[in-house]
Amino acid sequence: MxxxxxxxxxxxxxxxxxxxxxxxxxxxxxxxxxxxxxxxxxxxxxxxxxxxxxxxxxxxxxxxxxxxxxxxxxxxxxxxxxxxxxxxxxxxxxxxxxxxxxxxxxxxxxxxxxxxxxxxxxxxxxxxxxxxxxxxxxxxVQVGDWAILGGFTVVHQFVRIGAHAMTAMCALLFADVPPFVMAQGQPARARSMNYEGLRRRGFSATRIAAVKAMHKALYRQGLTLQQAQQRVVALAEQYPEAAADVALMSDFLAGVDAQRGIVR
Known part of the structure; x- marks a missing residue:
């Protein structure tokens, strides 16, 4: 009993x-x-x-x-x-x-x-x-697998946090956090990708290189979100080993609300 x-x-x-x-x-x-x-x-x-x-x-x-x-x-x-x-x-x-x-x-x-x-x-x-x-x-709110939320993170209603993402202490989220992204601030902004966390989870160098390429498309090349989505999709051919990671990002971006957007 x-x-x-x-x-x-x-x-x-x-x-x-x-x-x-x-x-x-x-x-x-x-x-x-x-x-x-x-x-x-x-x-x-x-x-x-x-x-x-x-x-x-x-x-x-x-x-x-x-x-x-x-x-x-x-x-x-x-x-x-x-x-x-x-x-x-x-x-x-x-x-x-x-x-x-x-x-x-x-x-x-x-x-x-x-x-x-x-x-x-x-x-x-x-x-x-x-x-x-x-x-x-x-x-x-939706939170993907392997995400890490730092202490005192506060997430606004309907926000999505992608798989393998990470927030710093006291992060305040009003926009979606794409997979792999590290966010910090009030309101939160994208700071980098969670490269060390991916290494600890066994991501190969090729898969991490694909994540870096996705980061560049989203945050380093001055693209609109729609343009970045197209660039991300094209990475599946360049990094076939990371096809699932690219699909994860692509699917997430396809569900972003136009008014809310993603952390920038």
Whole structure:
């Protein structure tokens, strides 16, 4: 049976795997589902239509699955879905989605979420990301795989952060951050590409050269965004080994909102 501390309040309708651990004074609501190997610390609140996968570590004072702070939310049956092997540190708050945004807030697998992180309604976070302390996402934000958000990063609603991107401490994002880009400032500007992070993830010299070429097209050659997109697409023939990386950038740029644009 699940190891539930005597002071915890777990609704009998909640679905807990046999080896789940629930710490002291934690409250688990009736629509919560928790997978095998997950541990929940003391003084947590898990409520709403919340699904938590396997082998997650949830530290004390975390709040998951409460209604969004969107004033349009009217009690519709929306969800929070958390994948596997995530670490969620103290005082983090993740809300359910809204019908206007698809109804689901989603955190993927193998993410390292430090203290006081916030996922507002309808956010979608990929896999293997790192959110440093107090990284905050407004509603409808999308974060790609392997992205790193520095401490106190604040992201405006509907902004997208591409895979392998990185933000510096106290970055303030009003525009999309393309894949591989390092951004810093208030408002944030593109400073470079995340070359060292790519090396650590096993990117070859050829793939990194392709990323450098994409950086030049976006930021060094005075091109419009549309012109830069065309230049990026052409790089697939020049760097066939990096075709997937070029496609990642090209697909991201194709989805940029004309009014929001990208960090410059």
């Amino acid at each position: 699940a190891q539930i501390h005597p002071t915890a309040l777990v609704d009998p309708r909640a679905e807990l795997a046999d080896d789940v651990v629930i710490g002291p004074y934690t409250v688990v609501g009736p629509q919560v589902r928790i997978g095998p190997g997950t541990t929940v610390g003391a003084h947590c609140v898990l409520d709403g239509r919340t699904t938590i996968g396997r082998d997650n570590r949830i530290y004390p004072f975390v709040s998951l699955g409460l209604p969004s702070q969107d004033k349009k939310y009217a009690g519709e049956p929306c969800e929070l879905v958390i994948g596997d092997r995530n670490t969620i540190r103290e005082y983090s708050t993740y809300h359910i989605g809204t019908v206007q945004g698809g109804g689901v807030t989603r955190l993927g697998n193998d993410n390292w979420m430090m203290a006081y992180t916030h996922l507002a309604h309808d956010c979608v976070v990929g896999n293997n990301t790192i959110f440093a302390n107090n990284a905050q996402l407004a509603g409808h």
